[in-house]
Amino acid sequence: MKKLFIFLTVVIFIFSASISLFARVDNPSTYASYASISGKVTDQKSGEPLVKAFVMADKLGGRKLVARTDSSGVYLLDKLSAGRYELSAFAFGYFLKVYPETLTVKSGEALSGINFELNTMPTGSISGRVTDSLTGNPIVHARIFVHNIEGCEKSLAFSDSAGHYFIDKLQAGSYRASAFARGYKPLRYGVPIEVVADSVSSGVDFLMKENGHQREGKIFGQVKDLETDLPIPFADVIAYSASPDQEYEQTAVTDEDGKYVLEDLPIMPFKILGTATGYISEYYKEALLEEDAHKVTPTSSQVDFGLSGTQEGFLNIGGRITLDGKPLENATVYAISKIEQFSNSEEISPLKVSSLYGNITASAVSSSEGEYLLEKLLPGTYYLLVTSPYGTVNGPEVELKFKTFCGVDINIGRSDVKEGNTSLPKKMSLSQNYPNPFNPSTTIPFTVYGSRFMVHSPVHTSLVVYNLAGQKVRILLDEEMIPGDYQAIWDGKDDNDKKVSSGIYFYRFKAGDNSETKKMIMLK
Structure with a gap:
């Protein structure tokens, strides 16, 4: 972790040279001079309050501030300095709305009644059934994952006791779908699935084949929330061969108790990666860079993870990771935000990389097609970092405003890095x-x-x-x-x-x- 700390501190320091490194400490006596903005966010048609909607105040020439609505749809942006602000509101399943005028607040002023009515997005659904290819029996708790081909959206569902699944609230477009189940080989649906607004794309069925159990290797463990120590269900644990000469990979999904089992593994060194939606991905023993990952030989080995939670936002960054132009699977992508670019009425506690320069605020692992999706980001500037068996390299700087950013493709290039040498010889x-x-x-x-x-x-x-x-x-x-x-x-x-x-x-x-x-x- 010390190695990563130095690495990312230097990364963000270079890009933060143009901003002040010292945050102003306010005297408590000045709190009375702060201003505030409050209001309510509701559904435009029904008038019902929208809970946990986002309201952002963007000070012209200053910082961004974010608040969330409560159970009544009410928000409060407090501790505002005097100035001019542009406000916007967003909730999942709704279109973002920008307040029609720029608001000017004076010191000590409490501006209320700044309300938003949001319109719902037209969405469609995908449904189907997951069964055993030989017996026809339903497969329970299979995980079905869908990803929008053109855009930055993904969703998942789990099959019920009859093998049925249903994924709703999908934006119209073309989707890829894959199914995963313990004891079965992962299966990708053969053709893209077209989702049309206000309709169900049914009959997306999966006939899965058993893995079989012929080898003795086994890795098991539990994935927990590092802060609360509670189990994380539906996390992915990925094991892949540590040697590039022996290509082997297997993924397990944690149950309701956060437990997983990787079975039928060949006896050879593996690197293990834990990842879950809403958490920062980590390699075994708290390594964030692939080159620092601890190797595990699967002789009934226990490998546990404690993952740190990420911030709660409403924007995504997506794209593809390639190695010399070819899709690269299981590369880990981190989004690093500038420190102090947000203020929030609710405490956000992303994994701290440096107390001065920045945070890792989201992470993602690339799919078999090289696709990745960094989710739930707040507006701001982010630097991407990619780590894989082929080295750790930087991606581009991405500025998120009010729109999800797709097509951020990163070709990491094949380096001739030897074991134990993590320098990047090519520039x-x-x-x-x-x-x-x-x-x-x-x-x-x-x-x-x-x-x-x-x-x-x-x-x-x-x-x-x-x-x-x-x-x-x-x-x-x-x-x-x-x-x-x-x-x-x-x-x-x-x-x-x-x-x-x-x-x-x-x-x-x-x-x-x-x-x-x-x-x-x-x-x-």
Whole structure:
């Protein structure tokens, strides 16, 4: 944990250089000068109060403040400094609504009656049945997971005593679905499922095959809430082979008591990851970076987890994790927020990474398609960090305002890291342009990496187009760049803004002391 503390402290320090590192401490005698805003949030049609809705006050040129409604739908934003505020309200299953005017509050003023009426989102449902493929018997407590293909939404349900399941409140769109059950092989539904508003997509059935029990390896344990010591049901515990030469993976889901069992495992070293919705993912023995994960040999081994809870927000960040362009499964993605960007009437206690610089506020584990979804984030600025067997690298900076951010794809690049050496030898990766051949323009994807302990430090980067004679045709970029994934577009013109002739060209990408060159073809 000390290693992670240093690592993430440096990450966030670099990006926090432009903000004050010292928070102002208010004298209790000044509390009387604070202002407040209050009101009620209700359903627009029924007039019923909306419980635990979010109301956010965004001070112009200042900080964001968040409050939640109580059982009567009432909220209170207190301890506000004088100034101008933009207010918005949101509840799950409802459209976000922005208050029509900017509010000005004076010191000591209590502004009331700032009410919101929210409209419901049109949603659809998915239903089906989970059974044993040989006997036809229902499978009880199977977990069915659905993920929106185009957007950032996921949901899950569990089969009942007859094997039936029902997932509602899904936004219209195309979904992928998978089923998981103890003692059975995971099964993905063969085709995308179309969800239409105000209707049920039924007959999404799963016929699951048993795993069989031939090997002696077994890992079991319990997953608990670190703060309350209560069991966490429906958490995922993922075991995968510690050696890249022996690819094996298995996932177990905890029961109502937070207990799980991984069975039929080969006797070899495994790394174990615990993850649950609303909690920060961890490797065994409180490791957050994959390279620090403790190895376990499954000889009836007990592996317990204590997970830290995350904040409660209403926005998501989603995308895909790839390794050299191919989907990467079981990569862990962390969202790190700037410290002091929020104030909240309710105490938020995300896992503290540094008392000065920032917090891990959400985490996610990528699926077999490389998809990840960081959920329940508040508006603000976040830095993404990805850890996997191929190294720990940074993702982009993402600013969330009032809308979920999809399509945040991260290609971590394959490093030639040896066991025991966690440095990142490459500072860049260059992908093939597309389309190729092209006319009139083409896109060149590339990635800039930081060093092991300075993952957000700027790197001098250049991308230059040359002709067959080795002459410089076009400088696409030549500047200091923050590590992350980028794309450059060449419009087929030279530095004098003249169209080039058809033929073979080369593009050379350089980041720090590393460089790479690829070929492309211009057609007319």
